[in-house]
Amino acid sequence: MREPEKVQRTRTETPDNFKRMTGLSKENFQHLCDKVDVYLKEEKERNPLKKRGLKSKIFREDRVLLTIYYLRHYPTFANLGNVFRISESYCHKIYSYYARILVKVETLPNRKYLLENPPDTVIIDVTEQPIERPVKGPARKKTYH
Numbered sequence: 001m002r003e004p005e006k007v008q009r010t011r012t013e014t015p016d017n018f019k020r021m022t023g024l025s026k027e028n029f030q031h032l033c034d035k036v037d038v039y040l041k042e043e044k045e046r047n048p049l050k051k052r053g054l055k056s057k058i059f060r061e062d063r064v065l066l067t068i069y070y071l072r073h074y075p076t077f078a079n080l081g082n083v084f085r086i087s088e089s090y091c092h093k094i095y096s097y098y099a100r101i102l103v104k105v106e107t108l109p110n111r112k113y114l115l116e117n118p119p120d121t122v123i124i125d126v127t128e129q130p131i132e133r134p135v136k137g138p139a140r141k142k143t144y145h
Contacts, residue, residue: 036098036102039101039105064102066091071099
């Protein structure tokens with residue numbers, strides 16, 4: 001099984017470029033992949049029926065990379081599928097499955113902990129922007145003849 005060229009290039013990027021693309025250092029990404037591997041092995045031991053089924057077209061690290069890349073850039077699944085050379089629906093299936101795993105693997109503080117111990121720094125994501133629309137009333141009527 002051969003990896004797509006774009007995925008190979010992403011894995012061989014310099015540490016700075018890799019961090020810009022994924023938001024994680026290569027060491028943190030590898031640590032995250034190891035946690036996912038351990039979680040999936042435990043799941044297969046707990047539920048032996050999960051051992052059966054078809055083998056995936058892409059490697060497990062690439063599935064984690066797909067999920068992290070989506071969370072960082074929010075491309076369309078069609079675009080992401082082209083990068084990884086898989087279908088749009090399979091891309092969505094991988095993202096949905098691995099996003100749930102990443103939430104379980106990474107322990108995040110709950111709301112009560114955050115209320116009792118407020119953070120020193122707050123980061124606000126401003127990727128969402130309002131859509132400009134005509135104002136209701138006379139200005140709107142001028143827009144549509």
